[in-house]
Amino acid sequence: MKEIKLKNLLLFFTYLISLICILLTFKAIDKFYFSIIIFLFFISLFFEKHQKFCPRLFINIMGIVFILIFLFTTNLSNLLENSLKTLTFLLSLKLLEDKKVRDYLEIYLLCFLILAGCSYFYTNIFFFLLLIGILFLLNTSLFLCLYILEDQNFIIPSKKLLKIFYINFIPFFSLFLSSIFFIFLPRLSSPLFNLNIEEREAKTGFSDQVTIGIFSKIQESNSIVLRVEMEKIDFEYLYWRGITLDYFDGKSWTKSKENTLNFHTLPHFFNNTKIKQTIYLNLPQENYLLTLDKPIIISGNFQYDKDSDLSIKILETKTYPVRYYVYSVISDIGEEKINKKNFLQLPQLRREVEELAKNLKGKSEEETVKNILKFFKESGFKYSLKNLPISTYPLEDFLLKYKYGNCEYFASAMAVLLRINGIPARLVAGYKGGEYNEWGKYYLVREKNAHTWVEVYLNGRWKRYDPTPSGIILTQPSFFKEKIIFVLDLINYYYHKFILDYNLQLQVKILKTFKDYFTKEDIKTISIQTFNKTLLLKIFLVLFFIVIIYLSYLNFKHKTFQFFLPLERKILIKFLKTLKKFGYHKKEEEGLEEFLEKIKDPFLREKSKKIIEILEIYLYKDQTMDIETYQRLKEFLKEIENFNYPYVKS
Amino acid sequence: MQLKITKIGFLYIFLTILLGISAINTGNNLLFVLVSFLLSFMLLSGWFAKLNLRWLQISFSFPEECYAQLPTLIKITLINHKKIIPSFLVKLEFQIKGSKDSSSYSTTFFLLEKNSEKILSILPLERGYNYLERVVIFSNFPFNFFVLKKYLKIKEKFLVFPKPMNCTDFSEEFIHPYRSEKPYLSGEGSGEFKEIKDYLPAVPKKYISWKHTARFEETIKIKSFSQEVINPVLINFEQFKVQDLEKKISCITYLILENLKKGIPTGLKINGKFFSPQVSHLHKFNMLKELALYERN
Structure with a gap:
C-alpha cells in the first residue's frame, strides 16, 4: 500500500500558503522588495530540496535587523505598507530555515497577519474566496502539525489520508457561524485611531482637472468604478456626473470656484420626476461623488459639500467602496443666475481658432450651438483613443490639423468655441453609459466609460451637450462571454453589498428589526408595506408554537424530553416502543417484572428478560449507564425488531 | 472534562x-x-474536541499469568462508536497501583476509525491484586490550542503472581517427597522404549518411526515408550526458613514453576491450606494465587 509522509504534505501546504500570501503583497509593497522576497522564496525551495538550511542564528539576526529598520522607518502614514513589507520579509526568512513545529506555527501566524493587512488592498470577491481557501489550507496544516509534533516522520497510508481532511468540517461550519458573528460584532461609526489607511485603494484616472489627451489609457480599462442600483432608463440619459470644470489654461481644465448650495431648498426640482439611486462607489474619484446627472438630493453616512455646479465632495476620509443614496432629475434643471464672466474665461488662442469660432456664430445662441455640433459632425472629425495629438497647443492642433481625438478634445473644443462667441460654457467630467444587470437591477460603470461633456448656459439654464461622436461607449452585453461576466459581477455586487459595505448603520437596522419583531407596540405599527415581514413573522410564530406543542406532547408522554434523558431511560423508552409493535403495552402503574410476565412468545420473553435485568440495575440502583451497556442493549433491541413474530405478520 | x-x-x-x-x-x-x-x-x-473524546469505549485485557517485576503485555482496545467521524490523536494515561507503589503508563491512538488495539508492556511492581486507576483520555485535537481531558470511571483489578526467584542453595531441605496412594506416572514417552505399534490418531509426530513405516509401506508405525514413575513433592511454606517474607514467597514461586515445567507434581501447604501435588494448570494457578495474596487483603 502506498504511504505518504505527513511532513511532505505539510511542507507542500506551507509553501503554497506562503506563496499565495507573498503574491498578494504585490499590490502593497515596493516592487524592489517584492522581487527580493520572491527570490528568497525560490532559494528556500532549493534549500528544501537539498535539505540544506540557513543557520538559525543568521535568520534570527536578520529578523531582528528588519524589525529595527521597521521601527525606525515607520510612521502613521506608512504603517500598513511597512508592516506588510516587514511581515513578508520575515516570512521569506522563516522559510529558509530547517522547520520544526514551532516554525510552522510562526509561518502561519505571519501569513495570517499578511492576509489581514492585504484586506485593505483588495475589494474584489476573488480575494474573499482566496481568503476562505487559505483559511481551509491553514486549518489542515495546523492539524497536520499535531501529528508532526507527535512524530516527525509520521507516515499514513494513502487510503487513510482522506480521513485527515475531516478536519475541514471545522472551517466549513465556521462559514455559517462566522456570518452570525459578522453581523453582531460591535462596530464604531468612526475610527478611534486614524491610521490613514483608507487611501490605499487603487486610484482611477479621475482627477479634479482634465488635461487633454492624458486619459486615453484609462478609457481602455475595465476596472469597475461604480454600481448603481436603480430602474433602467434610456441610454441617452446615462451621464454620471463627477466634477464641473470652468477654468481652461490651454491644456487643462480645472475648477476655479466652489460655492456651497443646499439643493434641498431649490423649489423648482420638486415637479420633476426623480430617479432614486443607491450608489456603490468602488474607487475614489478625488473625493468627488458620482451621481446620475443631475443630482438634487443626496444622503450618506459621511459629511459632504454640495457645490452650486452640482459637484459633490466628501469632506472626510472614507474606506472604499462608499455607499450613498441620490435622487436625480434627468430633465434640464431650473433657471439659475450666474456670473457669466466666470464661464467666458479663455487662454491665449491662435487667430485661426478665433476665426473658426466666429464663422460658426449663428443668429441666436441656440443656432451657434447647433452650428458647432454640425461642424464636428460634418467636417471629418473622428473619435480615437490612439496616437492622440499631444503638443504645445493640443486644442488648436485638434481643431485645425489632426481632427481626431477623444471626448476631452471634443468637449474642450466645443466649450472654447462657445466661449469665443460669448456663450457661457463649462466642462463636466464623469462617466457615460454603463451596462445594466437585469438580475441585480443595477448599472455597472467601468473606467472605460470615463467621459467629458459640455454644459452650455442658455436662457438662464445649464443645458448638456455632448459633441463626442456617439456609438463608442459599450452599452448592453450581447455575447455569452459577457453574460458570464455579468453573473460574476452580480456575485461581486452582492459581496460588496452584504459584506464589504456592512456597517454600524446596517447593524443597528438589523438589531432594530429584531427588536421590532418582539416588541408589541412596534408590531402594531407595521404597515402594509412591510407585509412580507409580517408574514414571515407569522410563519415563524406558527412554527415556533408547533415546536412548543410537540415538545410539550413529548414531555407529557415521557415525563421529560428524550434528548436530555439519561441512557437507561432512553433505552427503556425504545424497548417499550418496540414491544408495543408486537402488541405488548406496558401500563403506567405496571412494574417491569409484571410486564415481563405478560410476554408469551419465548424468544421475546427471553430477550426482554435480559434487557429488563440489566435495566433494573441502572433504573433502581441509581447508577449511570455506560456506553458499552447501552450499545449492548441496543443490539438486543435490534434482535427483537428483526424477529419475525407471527402476530405481526398476520 | x-x-x-x-x-x-x-x-x-x-x-x-x-x-x-x-x-x-x-x-x-x-x-x-x-x-x-x-x-x-x-x-x-x-466542540469538535469534545466530540473527539465522546462515544469512545475502552477496555483493558490483562494476561492470565503475570509476575511481579517482570514485564508483561496488556491489550488496550479503544472502540469509536461515532458513526462517521473518526477520533484523532487520542492519548491514554493510566496508573497501575499495587498495595504500596504505583506506576504510570501512556499510549497514543493516532487515528481511530472504528476500533483500534494496542499492546503495551507494563511492569507490575507488587504481588497480589494490582489496580488499574486514574484512566484518563485526553487530546490536543484539533490544533493544540488546548488539551481536553476526560477522566474515566474505570477501576479494574488483576492478579499479579509473586516474582519467581531462584534460591537453589537452600531449597532442597524444605522439599519433602510426598507419598500418595496412587503412584504418579509421567506422560507418554518419558520412560524406556517398549515396542513398535500401529499409528493412533492424536499421537505427536515425534513418536512416528519413519524407519519402520518405510519398511511396512502403507501403515504408519509409532514407537511406544514405557511410563515413568515420578515422585511428587510437597512444599511446606511455614517450614521454609527464610527471614524475608517476600524472598521466601519468590523462592517458592520459582520452585513451583520449575517443578511443574519438568512435570513433577508439586503440592503446597500454606496458611492452613493444603494443595495436594498435581500438575494441572488450575492447580498451579490456585497455588500461585495463594502465594500472591499471602498476607495481602
Missing part, C-alpha cells in the same frame, strides 16, 4: 483580540470576516 489552554492557545486568543480591535477601529469588513472566523474556529474547535 477538563480543559487546559496551551501557550499557542493563548497566542490565538491574543491574536483574535488584536484583530478584533483593529477591525472595530478601522471598520474594515474583511478584518471583521477574519475575526468572525477566528471566533467561530475557537468555538467549533472546542
Whole structure:
C-alpha cells in the first residue's frame, strides 16, 4: 500500500500558503522588495530540496535587523505598507530555515497577519474566496502539525489520508457561524485611531482637472468604478456626473470656484420626476461623488459639500467602496443666475481658432450651438483613443490639423468655441453609459466609460451637450462571454453589498428589526408595506408554537424530553416502543417484572428478560449507564425488531 | 472534562483580540470576516474536541499469568462508536497501583476509525491484586490550542503472581517427597522404549518411526515408550526458613514453576491450606494465587 509522509504534505501546504500570501503583497509593497522576497522564496525551495538550511542564528539576526529598520522607518502614514513589507520579509526568512513545529506555527501566524493587512488592498470577491481557501489550507496544516509534533516522520497510508481532511468540517461550519458573528460584532461609526489607511485603494484616472489627451489609457480599462442600483432608463440619459470644470489654461481644465448650495431648498426640482439611486462607489474619484446627472438630493453616512455646479465632495476620509443614496432629475434643471464672466474665461488662442469660432456664430445662441455640433459632425472629425495629438497647443492642433481625438478634445473644443462667441460654457467630467444587470437591477460603470461633456448656459439654464461622436461607449452585453461576466459581477455586487459595505448603520437596522419583531407596540405599527415581514413573522410564530406543542406532547408522554434523558431511560423508552409493535403495552402503574410476565412468545420473553435485568440495575440502583451497556442493549433491541413474530405478520 | 489552554492557545486568543480591535477601529469588513472566523474556529474547535473524546469505549485485557517485576503485555482496545467521524490523536494515561507503589503508563491512538488495539508492556511492581486507576483520555485535537481531558470511571483489578526467584542453595531441605496412594506416572514417552505399534490418531509426530513405516509401506508405525514413575513433592511454606517474607514467597514461586515445567507434581501447604501435588494448570494457578495474596487483603 502506498504511504505518504505527513511532513511532505505539510511542507507542500506551507509553501503554497506562503506563496499565495507573498503574491498578494504585490499590490502593497515596493516592487524592489517584492522581487527580493520572491527570490528568497525560490532559494528556500532549493534549500528544501537539498535539505540544506540557513543557520538559525543568521535568520534570527536578520529578523531582528528588519524589525529595527521597521521601527525606525515607520510612521502613521506608512504603517500598513511597512508592516506588510516587514511581515513578508520575515516570512521569506522563516522559510529558509530547517522547520520544526514551532516554525510552522510562526509561518502561519505571519501569513495570517499578511492576509489581514492585504484586506485593505483588495475589494474584489476573488480575494474573499482566496481568503476562505487559505483559511481551509491553514486549518489542515495546523492539524497536520499535531501529528508532526507527535512524530516527525509520521507516515499514513494513502487510503487513510482522506480521513485527515475531516478536519475541514471545522472551517466549513465556521462559514455559517462566522456570518452570525459578522453581523453582531460591535462596530464604531468612526475610527478611534486614524491610521490613514483608507487611501490605499487603487486610484482611477479621475482627477479634479482634465488635461487633454492624458486619459486615453484609462478609457481602455475595465476596472469597475461604480454600481448603481436603480430602474433602467434610456441610454441617452446615462451621464454620471463627477466634477464641473470652468477654468481652461490651454491644456487643462480645472475648477476655479466652489460655492456651497443646499439643493434641498431649490423649489423648482420638486415637479420633476426623480430617479432614486443607491450608489456603490468602488474607487475614489478625488473625493468627488458620482451621481446620475443631475443630482438634487443626496444622503450618506459621511459629511459632504454640495457645490452650486452640482459637484459633490466628501469632506472626510472614507474606506472604499462608499455607499450613498441620490435622487436625480434627468430633465434640464431650473433657471439659475450666474456670473457669466466666470464661464467666458479663455487662454491665449491662435487667430485661426478665433476665426473658426466666429464663422460658426449663428443668429441666436441656440443656432451657434447647433452650428458647432454640425461642424464636428460634418467636417471629418473622428473619435480615437490612439496616437492622440499631444503638443504645445493640443486644442488648436485638434481643431485645425489632426481632427481626431477623444471626448476631452471634443468637449474642450466645443466649450472654447462657445466661449469665443460669448456663450457661457463649462466642462463636466464623469462617466457615460454603463451596462445594466437585469438580475441585480443595477448599472455597472467601468473606467472605460470615463467621459467629458459640455454644459452650455442658455436662457438662464445649464443645458448638456455632448459633441463626442456617439456609438463608442459599450452599452448592453450581447455575447455569452459577457453574460458570464455579468453573473460574476452580480456575485461581486452582492459581496460588496452584504459584506464589504456592512456597517454600524446596517447593524443597528438589523438589531432594530429584531427588536421590532418582539416588541408589541412596534408590531402594531407595521404597515402594509412591510407585509412580507409580517408574514414571515407569522410563519415563524406558527412554527415556533408547533415546536412548543410537540415538545410539550413529548414531555407529557415521557415525563421529560428524550434528548436530555439519561441512557437507561432512553433505552427503556425504545424497548417499550418496540414491544408495543408486537402488541405488548406496558401500563403506567405496571412494574417491569409484571410486564415481563405478560410476554408469551419465548424468544421475546427471553430477550426482554435480559434487557429488563440489566435495566433494573441502572433504573433502581441509581447508577449511570455506560456506553458499552447501552450499545449492548441496543443490539438486543435490534434482535427483537428483526424477529419475525407471527402476530405481526398476520 | 477538563480543559487546559496551551501557550499557542493563548497566542490565538491574543491574536483574535488584536484583530478584533483593529477591525472595530478601522471598520474594515474583511478584518471583521477574519475575526468572525477566528471566533467561530475557537468555538467549533472546542466542540469538535469534545466530540473527539465522546462515544469512545475502552477496555483493558490483562494476561492470565503475570509476575511481579517482570514485564508483561496488556491489550488496550479503544472502540469509536461515532458513526462517521473518526477520533484523532487520542492519548491514554493510566496508573497501575499495587498495595504500596504505583506506576504510570501512556499510549497514543493516532487515528481511530472504528476500533483500534494496542499492546503495551507494563511492569507490575507488587504481588497480589494490582489496580488499574486514574484512566484518563485526553487530546490536543484539533490544533493544540488546548488539551481536553476526560477522566474515566474505570477501576479494574488483576492478579499479579509473586516474582519467581531462584534460591537453589537452600531449597532442597524444605522439599519433602510426598507419598500418595496412587503412584504418579509421567506422560507418554518419558520412560524406556517398549515396542513398535500401529499409528493412533492424536499421537505427536515425534513418536512416528519413519524407519519402520518405510519398511511396512502403507501403515504408519509409532514407537511406544514405557511410563515413568515420578515422585511428587510437597512444599511446606511455614517450614521454609527464610527471614524475608517476600524472598521466601519468590523462592517458592520459582520452585513451583520449575517443578511443574519438568512435570513433577508439586503440592503446597500454606496458611492452613493444603494443595495436594498435581500438575494441572488450575492447580498451579490456585497455588500461585495463594502465594500472591499471602498476607495481602
